[in-house]
Amino acid sequence: MIRSMIYLSLILCLSGTIISLLFWSHFSTIDFINRELPAQKQLVRVLSLTDMALWTEARYTRHPAMADLFSPFQDHPASFEHFPAGALLTPSGPRPETTLIFRHKEQL
């Protein structure tokens, strides 16, 4: 029975570590929300920031929310993709929020 006891102790130990790490992550998140987030939000609000400064290699990776869908092609005719940032950005598809309604002049 000694082998199963050692194994079960190991599993219990690892499960305990995971549970403690989950608790730690929970408290870190609360700390982030209470202490860091207000300062980050102030920065975003004051400077009117729209994007994260993660990928500075191209316009459409630096400001993915601001770039149009075919902007990769505008950097260079042969430069279709910036790996891996370009691969991570999935096309956002049609944007139904900003629909354009056409009317004849008489209907206005």
Next chain:
Amino acid sequence: MRYLKLLEYALASLLRRPGKTSAILIVYTLMIVVLASVLFLTQSLKTEATTMLVSGPELVVQKTMAGRHELVPTADAVRLAEIPGVKDVQPRVWGYYYDALTESNYTLQGTGGSTEELTLLQGRLPEGEGECAIGAGVAQSRRVNLDDDLIMIDHDNIGRIFIVTGVFESASDMLTQDLVVMPDDSLRLFFGMDKGLATDLAVSVYNPKEIETIANKVKRILPDSRPITRHELLRTYHAVFDWRGGMMLALFSSALMAFCILAWDKATGISAGEKREIGILKAVGWDTGDVLLLKFWEGIVISLLAFLGGCVAAFFLVFLWGAPLLSIVLRGWSVLFPSLQPTPFVDLYQIATLAFLTIVPYVASTVIPTWRAAVTDPDEVMRA
């Protein structure tokens, strides 16, 4: 007690084949480490991005010409401000600058006239011409600090000197790593931009529920514009870091498939010794259910150990050591890339998803072939 004895037997059976068991355990654990790291990191980046950017502009109006982003006349701001429900329209001036010295791209951003004291800024926001505030990445790459001079080449190819009045703290790296902030007029002068032009317009509204309606009105008033709502902005970041999208899915599915092939190969290739073992067990009185239970325990023993060990390793790797391997992959061609210190937004849902996607296929591929051997006659199995 019965299960404890079965576990003991399963452990003894696994330890009889140490090479095979340890090889499977190592590959299995490594796969969990990779998948869990990707899952933890992307979830954290996504949550951080969406919680921070939620206080960004409610609506950004860009002008488009010939299918490209064009500078917008500031006079349009007055027209948009007349739309009922619009609180304020602020022209935003920003652009890019390629720094040949460090071979990196900077984002130059106008202050919009704000002089508010920022918690994450060491020093103050620039107020006059010839002043700027910079991100930690710019400060590091150009080796400048507070009150130092930053020289940049303007649109006329003339070097301009800016006094650094503020340096953003590294806690804001994810937002300000490549930023050079200066007053709008200084930036216009630097870019050679006409005074009556801006890069885009930031619109704030009284009632957030009316954003879509106002976006439609903007499109009607300025047909050549492209309104981007805050919802779209946040949705972009959901799409970028969604584990079901793009490269993450490719990485996830290819790793999972490779592992399934390995597990299937290992499980279907039951050795003659293992077949004989099953035969003997059945001959001494074990029924098919017991043999299956034993093999199930063998699968669970390996899976649990690999899963828990892999998850703990991924936790340490991503949240305590800043994902050193993944950040190399994520960095791509960026010269200025913030050091990743993600906030651990991990919940039970992620752990359960990962457990379901990795433990179930392995246990299934261990039990199914055993069932085929276990239902055959013991005498036939031992002679084979």
